[in-house]
Amino acid sequence: MGSSTIAPTPASFILNKVKTGMTMTEKILARASEKSQLSPGENVWVNVDALMTHDVCGPGAIGIFKKEFGENAKLSPRFCKDSYSFGTKVWDREKIVIIPDHYIFTSDERANRNVDILRDFCMEQNIKYFYDIKDLSNFKANPDYKGVCHIALAQEGHCRPGEVLLGTDSHTCTAGAFGQFATGIGNTDAGFVLGAGKLLLKVPPTLRFVMDGEMPDYLLAKDLILQIIGEISVSGATYKSMEFVGTTIESLTMEERMTLCNMVIEAGAKNGVVPADGTTYKYLEEKTSVAYEPVYSDEHASFLAEYRFDVSKLEPLVAKPHSPDNRALARECKDVKIDRVYIGSCTGGKIEDFMAAAKVFLASGKKVKVPTFLVPATQKVWMDVYGLQVPGSGGKTCSQIFEEAECDTPASPSCGACLGGPKDTYARMNEPVASYPFLLLYLSKA
Amino acid sequence: MAASLSLLPNPLFTVSPKLSVPPSLSTTPHVLKFPTTYPTHLIKPLAAQVPRGTTSSVIASAAATPSITATTPSTTFHGLCYVVGDNIDTDQIIPAEYLTLVPSKPAEYEKLGSYALIGLPSTYTTRFVEPNETKTKYSIVIAGDNFGCGSSREHAPVALGAAGVSAVVAESYARIFFRNSVATGEVYPFESEVRICEECRTGDTVTIEIGESRLINHTTGKEYRLKPIGDAGPVIEAGGIFAYARKTGMIPSN
Numbered sequence: 001m002g003s004s005t006i007a008p009t010p011a012s013f014i015l016n017k018v019k020t021g022m023t024m025t026e027k028i029l030a031r032a033s034e035k036s037q038l039s040p041g042e043n044v045w046v047n048v049d050a051l052m053t054h055d056v057c058g059p060g061a062i063g064i065f066k067k068e069f070g071e072n073a074k075l076s077p078r079f080c081k082d083s084y085s086f087g088t089k090v091w092d093r094e095k096i097v098i099i100p101d102h103y104i105f106t107s108d109e110r111a112n113r114n115v116d117i118l119r120d121f122c123m124e125q126n127i128k129y130f131y132d133i134k135d136l137s138n139f140k141a142n143p144d145y146k147g148v149c150h151i152a153l154a155q156e157g158h159c160r161p162g163e164v165l166l167g168t169d170s171h172t173c174t175a176g177a178f179g180q181f182a183t184g185i186g187n188t189d190a191g192f193v194l195g196a197g198k199l200l201l202k203v204p205p206t207l208r209f210v211m212d213g214e215m216p217d218y219l220l221a222k223d224l225i226l227q228i229i230g231e232i233s234v235s236g237a238t239y240k241s242m243e244f245v246g247t248t249i250e251s252l253t254m255e256e257r258m259t260l261c262n263m264v265i266e267a268g269a270k271n272g273v274v275p276a277d278g279t280t281y282k283y284l285e286e287k288t289s290v291a292y293e294p295v296y297s298d299e300h301a302s303f304l305a306e307y308r309f310d311v312s313k314l315e316p317l318v319a320k321p322h323s324p325d326n327r328a329l330a331r332e333c334k335d336v337k338i339d340r341v342y343i344g345s346c347t348g349g350k351i352e353d354f355m356a357a358a359k360v361f362l363a364s365g366k367k368v369k370v371p372t373f374l375v376p377a378t379q380k381v382w383m384d385v386y387g388l389q390v391p392g393s394g395g396k397t398c399s400q401i402f403e404e405a406e407c408d409t410p411a412s413p414s415c416g417a418c419l420g421g422p423k424d425t426y427a428r429m430n431e432p433v434a435s436y437p438f439l440l441l442y443l444s445k446a
Numbered sequence: 447m448a449a450s451l452s453l454l455p456n457p458l459f460t461v462s463p464k465l466s467v468p469p470s471l472s473t474t475p476h477v478l479k480f481p482t483t484y485p486t487h488l489i490k491p492l493a494a495q496v497p498r499g500t501t502s503s504v505i506a507s508a509a510a511t512p513s514i515t516a517t518t519p520s521t522t523f524h525g526l527c528y529v530v531g532d533n534i535d536t537d538q539i540i541p542a543e544y545l546t547l548v549p550s551k552p553a554e555y556e557k558l559g560s561y562a563l564i565g566l567p568s569t570y571t572t573r574f575v576e577p578n579e580t581k582t583k584y585s586i587v588i589a590g591d592n593f594g595c596g597s598s599r600e601h602a603p604v605a606l607g608a609a610g611v612s613a614v615v616a617e618s619y620a621r622i623f624f625r626n627s628v629a630t631g632e633v634y635p636f637e638s639e640v641r642i643c644e645e646c647r648t649g650d651t652v653t654i655e656i657g658e659s660r661l662i663n664h665t666t667g668k669e670y671r672l673k674p675i676g677d678a679g680p681v682i683e684a685g686g687i688f689a690y691a692r693k694t695g696m697i698p699s700n
Contacts (some may be wrong), residue, residue, distance in 0.1 A: 043677055056545045060600065063550025068688045069697075103546060110546035117548075170598040170622060186600030186626035187549060192687050196697050200687065202677060234533060234591040239621050268595060270621055315605060323533065419597075420542040 009162030021298030023206040024273050025241040028181040028295055032164045037193040040205035040304075045198050048095065049163035049180075053151050055100040055166035057187050059117040062193030065090070085107030090125050097129040097158050098122055104414045105136055108422035112136075129156070139379065139412040147378035150174040150346040153308060154258060155380055157287030161276035161294035170265045171346050176258035178284075179276030179294050184265065198269040204270040205304040206241040206297075207232075211248040213312035220356055221256035222348065224248075225263040225310065225316040230327025237266035238305060240264040243297065248311040249274055254283040255352040264346050314332040341368070342427055344375030344411075345418040351376075351398075358390045361405040364399035372407040375416035382413050458566055471544035485539040507636065523559060523613045523654040525590065527587030527663075528574055528645050534589055538565035540605040542597075549604040556580055558601055559608025572648050575607070583619070586652055588631075589616040590643045594623025609631025615652055615661060615672065628678045629687045635672040636661075645670075 012158050021259040022030060033044035053061050069088045090096055098118050103111035115133065122130040129278075131152060146152035149281040153159055161179035165172065168190045176181035185199070193199050209228060229236075241265045244257075250262070257274045264272035276294040304441060316330040344356055345348065354376065376382040385398045393401060399410060410429075504575040544561045547554040559581065563574035575582045587606065593616035594602055603626050606614070614627070627635040636654065642661065646652065650665035659672040675682060684690035691697045 041677075057599065060550050063548060069551065109547060114548065116545060167665055168598060168600075170596065172598075180555060184598035186598055186622065186629060188600060188626065188629035190685060192629075192691065192697075198696065199682070200690070234620065235620070237591070238618070239523040268592065268620055419537075422543060422546065424488065 007135040013353045014431055021300035021302065023230060023241065023297045023301040023303065024179070024243060024275065024295055025181055025206055025271060026203055027199065028162055028164065029203050030316065031162070031295070040203050042203045043200055044203065045135060046164055048166055048193050050095050050097060050158050050165045050190040050201060050369070051190065051193050052097045052099060052149055052153060052165065052167035052172065053113070053190055054102055054169060055114045055118060055192065056102045058098060058127060059114045060187035061168055061190035061194060062117065062121045064188055065194040068191060085248055090194050092243040093126050093166065094128045096194065098127055098134055098152060099131045099146060099152050101147055101149045103421045104133060104379050105412045105426065106424050111422055128256040134249050136245045136256050145379060148346050148349060148415055151350060151377040151381065155378060160284065160288060160292035161280060162292055166199060171262050172348060173269065173272050174258050174259050174262040176264070176272040177274050178255060178280055179273060181271055183271045186238065192383045204239055204241045207237055208243045208245065208303040210306060211244065211311050213248055213310045215248055215311055218316055219311070219314060221259040222250060223314060223317050224311065225260050226319055226327055227314055230265045232267055232309065234266060234325045235268045235321055239266070239270055242267065242269045242272040244272065244274050253352060254279060255350045257366045259347060274407050280419070286292060296395045314417065338370055340370050341372040342417060343373070343417050344377065346377060349375055349377035351381050353390065354398045355390060358401040362390065362393050367406040373408055374402060374410040375427065376410055376413045378413050382410060385410050481692035485657060501657065521656050523586060526583055527586040527588050527646055527648065527650050527652045528584035528589045528644050528671045529633045529648045531588035531643060532594045533595055536594060536599050536602040537596055539563055539594065539602040540599065543564040545599060545601055547601070549601055555604065559610070560603040562605040562609035585612045586654065587608055587611055587645050588643050589614060591617045593619050598622040599627065600626045603627040603630055615654065616677050628681050631686045639671050639673055642670050
């Protein structure tokens with residue numbers, strides 16, 4: 001560990017000679033494919049800096065890796081560090097991050113077996129980063145276990161400006177908050193990357209979102225991204241990159257930038273990016289010692305379209321059933337009966353999300369009227385929910401405020417009920433509560 | 447995908463010129479001289495035996511080699527269609543609770559197929575896979591915009607393929623679903639030029655002629671142009687991402 005360094009690389013020399021302006025995403029992919037120039041629409045073989053997988057897709061990706069690269073294949077030295085090794089070896093044991101998080105705290109045998117499959121593979125391949133869990137009855141008894149993969153990646157310093165991160169999860173795009181190219185892929189592509197360390201990717205054109213104005217204290221990044229998705233629809237950014245710039249973006253914390261990039265997939269986007277800056281470097285300071293080199297869109301880069309927002313004029317939003325682009329003002333929904341509340345997930349389960357919720361409870365001073373479930377995304381978030389003091393509360397922690405409001409006790413960190421999962425998943429809805437069950441995923445302020 | 451049958455060494459294999467489509471409802475591509483007496487729901491028996499990602503190589507390469515016969519050889523998908531609307535997401539295609547099934551394990555692959563499209567709302571009165579069945583009788587899915595949106599789960603095209611779907615014809619696709627379809631070879635992802643989901647009905651008999659980029663609805667008598675496959679073409683023609691990578695020398699051949 002130690003301070004992260006920004007090291008000049010031979011690639012930066014090449015980038016300085018670029019003739020035509022490129023966007024951030026184009027530049028990252030150019031460097032990763034060892035090309036000096038590329039344009040949207042080109043298909044290029046891209047070197048992967050980090051590959052992430054979890055308990056739902058990992059076993060399938062591993063199965064494909066073993067089948068396709070063969071049990072007894074001797075890989076050429078180009079594809080494995082140790083040219084004398086036989087057998088199927090992953091391309092780089094330090095660039096793979098395996099994070100059980102989806103179906104963890106369950107008695108479902110197949111779900112538990114899937115974590116075992118990950119463990120066996122990590123032992124076989126001597127994978128450096130495997131955030132294992134064995135004791136399901138007490139998450140704290142597992143020192144390596146983290147929780148939700150996208151939050152764990154950030155917290156453990158695996159997200160670095162200018163790099164290419166692929167993950168077997170649609171919300172891998174969250175890492176774009178760090179000024180890198182991050183996108184979701186399937187098992188087959190991941191199986192390929194496990195062996196080859198590269199993937200064939202098509203360069204996406206970029207949509208630019210310029211967000212200016214001072215962020216009102218009743219808004220969060222979630223409101224910004226819901227505003228955008230409502231504007232362009234759930235297929236508005238399909239095959240495109242979404243780039244977020246502007247004074248508002250510059251004022252956002254890393255966690256807020258992660259919320260923004262997390263939901264670009266809900267607009268169909270290939271990836272989202274926020275340019276790296278002081279906020280990014282500070283966040284990364286104690287988390288990684290791997291050198292990185294940020295890239296930025298050229299002044300004369302071509303964007304497919306540009307959208308401008310005056311953030312000071314926006315209001316809190318909700319996405320109504322059953323689509324993320326079914327946008328409505330929160331105040332328009334104040335008479336909608338709510339059956340239960342769930343605060344968690346990679347979108348809304350970070351410590352800043354719980355802090356924001358705690359402040360709302362504090363301001364209201366009342367007890368919750370419906371079952372309210374809290375699922376911190378990672379062990380670290382859980383610790384902070386219990387350990388950090390909420391400003392303006394006279395020294396109370398989030399957990400104390402939640403307890404006073406009679407929320408359910410914060411649960412073991414994982415994806416939890418966000419995507420359903422086995423029937424015994426905490427807070428999972430197995431039966432509809434009403435004809436239109438209204439579930440608030442992350443509490444937005446009224 | 448039905449095309450997997452074509453990869454067995456088969457001394458009877460020939461590329462046939464345009465065939466008139468027998469009303470047998472077989473989903474085998476008519477490249478093969480297989481007797482078309484298989485019940486539709488049993489087609490697709492060999493996906494587990496055939497190396498993944500190599501299913502469409504023969505079909506596409508047959509379409510791409512005009513020198514064999516005087517007329518352009520056509521290869522086809524044929525069967526009953528199942529029609530869905532816009533924004534069909536991966537939770538509808540394969541609900542999350544079934545994702546403990548690992549697609550690379552043959553028995554679990556089959557189980558995934560039995561749950562294909564089980565997440566559709568009750569407004570879809572016809573079930574895609576009947577209860578207690580593992581295969582569907584609809585080998586072609588016709589959809590609107592943004593088919594396969596939502597999650598990156600490869601279980602989605604896999605479930606459709608395992609159930610017996612050979613092709614999807616959608617107005618447009620979500621990116622990761624399209625990519626997964628191409629990478630796995632489980633379903634051939636066609637794009638239509640118009641909203642054929644509004645002109646076809648579940649249960650119509652359709653034929654897709656790949657070489658001619660054409661869909662024929664035999665029940666209504668209408669024909670539709672399909673869009674060319676585009677950049678995914680070389681990958682599909684090679685037989686998936688692994689085959690393409692071997693062909694272009696990016697990874698060593700086995």
